[in-house]
Amino acid sequence: MKKRLISWTLLSAMLVALVGCGQTTTEQDTSNTDESATGGSGDVITVAMWDSPQEPGFTEILAKFTEETGIETRIEVTPWDQYWTMLEAAATGGSMPDVFIMHSNEIAKYAENDMLLDLSDYIASSDKIDMSKYPQDIVSLYQNEDGAQLGIPKDIDTVALWYNKTMFDEAGLAYPDDTWTWEDVAEAAQKLTKDDGSQYGFAVSPDNDQGGYYNIIYDYGGYVLSDDQQTSGFDQPGTIEGLTVLMDMEKNGYMPPYTTLVENGDCTLFMSGQVAMTLQGSWKVNDLTNNDYVKENCDVVIKPMGPNNVRTTIYNGVAWAAPANSDDPETAWKVIEYLGSQEAQQMQSDLGVMMSAWEGTSDNWINAHPEFNLQAYLDVMNDTMVIFPHSRRTVNWANMIKEEIGAGFTGEKTPEETCKNIAEQMNQILEETN
Template structure:
């Protein structure tokens, strides 16, 4: 039987073989007398200006090395990267995501950057969040260097709060405070909802699971948290914002209009969005004028999911020395400052993250960096996407009000644990 696991192994072997064949004869960089052009592949057009500023600074310090910043939308990015890996023509340097690192950690697809950073005089790995360094490492190899980190905030419409005479959310807010405010802010006749709570993990119910002393995946990555009452109760509380209390649109309504559409049209008083959405809020005329961001309301404790991207290098790059030099520069204080000052993302380098806050004086983005004190790394295993899909599918009837979280919890746990055991 050709299982998903065997398919993954076959892909890894295919990638490894194609890269080995493509790498033959490419072991040396081009002569330093020749101009070298590196491709830096990313997926976020909003971050392109910041990445281009970094590339320009690198080129200025390194005459003879050019960097082409190539933007491919998320929907096509991974298909294109997989295809280029199989064809032995990957970009030299590119963004890596926590959901995908396991697919590229086998088969000699990614360059081991351990020695590059062990010998670096400018950048040390202990200057980055330890969980992110671990996330992008495998079998003692460093396969990606943290580029940024993100946390989740409670975005709110100041105008709607002012009209209702309600004080803005702050660090003392609890789940009850959120619900009470949402009930007061909901205006069915005007089509305005107090809070936007779609079926969403990272920006939604996963945060509240950890706030309720539950978990999604156990630390040893063998058990599902859906066997715990704390996990199930948190999911139900979040789903009830829509199905019980009616302070959030239904999932059918979200199918027609995203939570961002609701929020940017003034039809949602509160919403949960990650720090990566800050530029989107700033670039929209309505939200730039009317909204701000506060810490997440807390349950039994405060907690927020955090995640982060990494910069990786193709094992078969024609220019290994130049590519390593560029990824080291990407991780440097100078490049991280450019990333923050351009408002691209929160720099992962210790002490530089505040530059992101300074890029958006109109918003209280300080809460994103402050919340790292209670940050929980986005749940991941070698098969993250598989068990996330199971979780999502099983929770659809819960968010439709057809079943309770308790009724589907055992099925989620059984199926997720089968995947974990298969790893």
């Protein structure tokens, strides 16, 4: 493998929280996170994750694993905002968790420094893992430059439109359906917005990329990153047009003010009854379906379309990984092998934890919350799916976008000026990091 020499001191400066699969759940608990619990533990295999709503399901899954193998495990949950700092510190100290979740934003840094266990030989001799059963875009995310497999896909996520039925009823509006376009969303948002600022028609946070505005960009024929990962697409006409639709809703007062969105987040505002519609990724389903207000007032539908009936969902998936310097790689692999197996992936879906990566195992996921139309997250897979835009240093340019896009929401710059500014800076970052 061609190894780039990147110090972990430098990496620490780049480990800034991003929005992506399972992130921005600021309401999550900090469970089992004291320093004494971090790292390999000999007889007990530590399994690290950031999403506390998924912990009960994985406790049950790993209990089944222990029953079958006799191997004890312990789940450690660290909220997204601290997870990557924890993992970097553990890597620097040589005490990474035995098994942990890896994200497409971060994989390159760990792969280039040979910090992850090569799973290729284990996979080749396994009767439980079949890499052809996972989405191949997600499989490829967790390979190094030489094609070694460094992670086993855990899940797949898509995006849908959540709406407040009570607010629609009060406004005398028909609920969104599969014919809705972004123009329909903007029109309804106007009618659902109250002049006193107590209720807004729509919300997408400036930091909600995968679950929010990335989808609108592709619906309008734009793109975030070129296929060769060398060039920004923010200066493309479709990108500018799509973001103009979104930013105009903000300008016209149909979305909460920029500062409100930044401070609270679109999902929190929706769950507190201040917003009538919002785009949310499937990783937020546990938060939404367990919220009493949402249970009483809300539902979900397939996301809207852009011009020419183009409906795109940005999808992604995380993976199970282990440290290259594992004290017990064979046992760590047994845990990963089980978590990636059809049996465990089916359990993940059946328990309502998350849509699973293994082909055909996600159908039962919707049954965990039958009061909601979660089928919307599966139906969108029949339309255009675009893998989460990523490059060798996704974090660098993704954080820049979240900072600079605010100028378009506040009106400091026009949507076109905002997009072209992002494209210029993004191209510079790509040139420096690729």
